[in-house]
Each structure stands twice: as C-alpha cells, then as structure tokens.
C-alpha cells in the first residue's frame with residue numbers, strides 16, 4: 001500500500017509538491033493493489049523521461065497550437081464587469097479549444113505519452129461524456145483504438161455524447177456495477193488496465209487517481225495558468241488579485257492555479273458545486289461537504305456516509321459531479337493557500353443566462369458556477385481589483401438541459 005521511507009523529501013515551495021512518494025502533504029499517494037504497481041511505476045518513469053525530452057515538448061507544442069488552437073486568448077468581460085459593479089473581470093478562454101473545453105489539453109498530453117511508450121490501445125473513464133469525447137478525439141487523430149468506460153446510468157442520460165464517441169471510432173462500455181456512474185466507470189477502467197498492461201494506456205480525466213496522475217494531469221493543464229499569467233502581465237502589467245475556477249475533480253482549477261501558487265498576493269479560489277445546497281446533502285462539494293478518505297488510489301476529501309461508503313454527487317452540471325477532489329486541492333486547502341467556496345444549481349443557471357446575454361458567450365454550466373462567486377468577489381475587491389476566471393468550457397452542450405429547466409420545449 002504505502003511505503004515508510006524515513007528520508008525527509010518534503011519540498012520547500014508549495015508549488016514543488018508532490019514529494020518523491022507522490023504525496024501532497026497528507027494527501028495523494030498511491031493506494032492501489034500490488035497488481036497495479038507495475039503499470040504505475042512504468043508510467044511514472046515514462047512521464048519523468050518525457051518531461052525532460054525536448055522532442056516530446058516540441059510535439060506537444062505543435063499539436064496544442066495547430067490542433068487544439070492554443071494559445072486561447074484572455075478577454076475583458078466589460079459588460080459583466082459593469083453589471084457586477086466592482087473589480088475588472090477577465091476570462092481565460094479555454095472554451096475556445098477544439099472540442100469545447102480544457103479537457104483536450106490533458107488528453108493530448110497523455111495520448112502523446114502513450115504513443116511514446118509504444119502503447120497501442122487507449123482506455124478512459126467518463127461521466128457526462130466530455131472526457132470520453134476528448135479522449136476519443138485524440139485517439140482518432142492518432143489512429144489508436146479507444147475504449148471508454150461509462151456508467152450505465154450515464155450512458156442513458158448522455159446519449160449525444162455516447163453517439164459522438166462512437167462516431168469518433170471509440171467503443172463505449174456501459175458499467176452497471178455500483179450506481180452506474182463515474183466512480184464505477186473509473187473502477188472498471190482500473191480493472192481493465194491491470195489486465196492489459198502490456199499494450200494499454202489509461203487516460204484519467206482529472207487530477208485524481210494514484211501518483212503520478214494528479215501531478216501529470218496538473219502539468220498538462222498548467223498551460224492554462226502559464227498562458228494566462230503571461231497574457232495578463234502583457235496586457236495589464238500586473239498580476240490578478242484572484243484566480244477563480246470551478247471544481248469537479250479539479251483539473252482546470254489546478255491548471256489555472258499552479259503557475260500562481262508562489263505568487264502570494266494572488267488569491268486562488270475554487271468553486272465547488274453546491275447542488276440543491278450543501279445542507280440538503282444533495283451536492284458535489286467534496287471539500288466543503290466531505291471528509292478525508294481513500295478512493296481511486298489516492299487520499300483526499302470525499303463524499304461519504306458514516307460507514308465510509310462513497311455517496312453519489314449531485315449537480316445540475318454533469319461535469320462537476322465527481323464525489324472526490326484532486327489531492328493537491330485538499331493540500332492547498334489545509335495549507336490555506338487556496339480558498340474553496342461553492343455555488344448552487346440555481347445560481348449556475350442564473351449566471352449561464354446572464355453571461356450569454358451580456359457577453360455573447362454561452363458558458364458551460366460548470367464555469368457558470370465560478371461566475372456566481374466572481375460576482376461576490378468583484379464587489380468585495382472593488383473597481384481597482386482584477387479577477388481572472390477560467391472559462392473552461394462552452395455551453396452549447398447544455399442548451400437542451402437549460403431549456404428544459406426553464407420550461408421551454410425545443
């Protein structure tokens with residue numbers, strides 16, 4: 001399970017974690033069956049090697065530019081700034097990426113790594129289907145067969161994304177164990193990986209899973225924060241007062257936060273999904289409404305009952321309803337470096353409409369949660385303040401659901 005090395009390998013800077021054992025303070029690590037260790041050790045070595053390989057970096061840059069459309073711009077949301085009556089609001093526009101969200105940054109990195117390792121088959125888990133579609137997209141581009149595990153309940157709920165994955169050539173495997181949702185799909189993918197280690201690469205969709213996934217996914221998503229930091233310095237000659245992002249598993253937020261961690265004056269604010277309200281128990285706020293435990297190979301905050309059984313998350317936004325949060329967020333939370341707040345379904349629905357009407361940008365329901373807290377923060381900081389929010393996905397995918405919630409039949 002875990003080792004007991006007595007050497008002190010604790011990094012000095014908060015940004016330099018994890019330690020050599022893949023721990024972020026108390027969190028993270030690799031709590032997996034012995035049978036999975038060879039896969040994880042092979043992956044860790046390959047990733048360490050790729051990080052230092054200029055050819056790998058060059059290939060990443062080329063595909064990020066020509067296929068994903070990087071760099072995505074930053075944008076001054078002038079009318080929302082006026083509406084909220086406070087700090088200036090800037091969006092990092094990762095919704096303009098190919099496939100419509102930040103997810104492809106990570107899928108591209110992992111699939112290129114798979115190719116470099118000589119793996120010939122890609123597997124992934126998916127909840128709403130966004131990570132499944134992004135993975136199937138990159139697998140199609142490189143001609144690699146792709147199998148996506150998806151909870152049977154989600155397969156029913158997300159028919160358009162299931163069809164999209166099939167068009168992209170992926171096989172979608174419905175998982176009916178447990179509650180037939182994301183956590184069960186992830187368990188099934190881990191099982192497949194143990195059985196097919198010689199040819200298979202498992203592309204995890206957020207900063208979760210056993211080490212090295214949380215650090216690796218963060219590194220691939222850090223392009224968000226690296227670009228945005230340079231862009232805002234270039235445009236304003238200063239850093240923002242706060243960087244804000246929504247949190248499902250926490251990958252777009254970690255990607256935005258990481259390049260700012262050592263900038264002590266920049267507040268880092270993660271917005272979890274409060275669903276019907278944290279007090280109702282129907283939410284997806286693992287940090288605010290959960291407690292530490294172990295799931296999918298790492299220690300972090302989880303939604304669980306008194307017996308430690310994982311509880312299904314609820315959110316209006318399918319992309320936010322993971323019952324855990326990446327271990328680095330748990331670490332930054334306990335270290336008080338980042339702040340974690342939440343927004344309800346109702347607030348997200350309101351922000352979805354407001355942003356569309358005022359900026360002509362249809363946000364995904366996920367970043368609409370972040371916008372609800374940006375509204376409060378803008379007032380708190382006042383007109384001299386600058387807020388950088390990651391617009392991590394576009395909302396076209398959510399239009400049918402929003403219409404239904406507003407009682408409009410299409």
Ligand SMILES: *Cc1c(COP(=O)(O)O)cnc(C)c1O
Pocket residue numbers: 101102103130131205206207246247248249250251252253319320364366367392393394
């Ligand atoms: C999947 C998804 C999320 C949640 O995932 P994180 O790992 O927390 O970033 C948020 N926004 C969008 C648009 C997504 O597709």
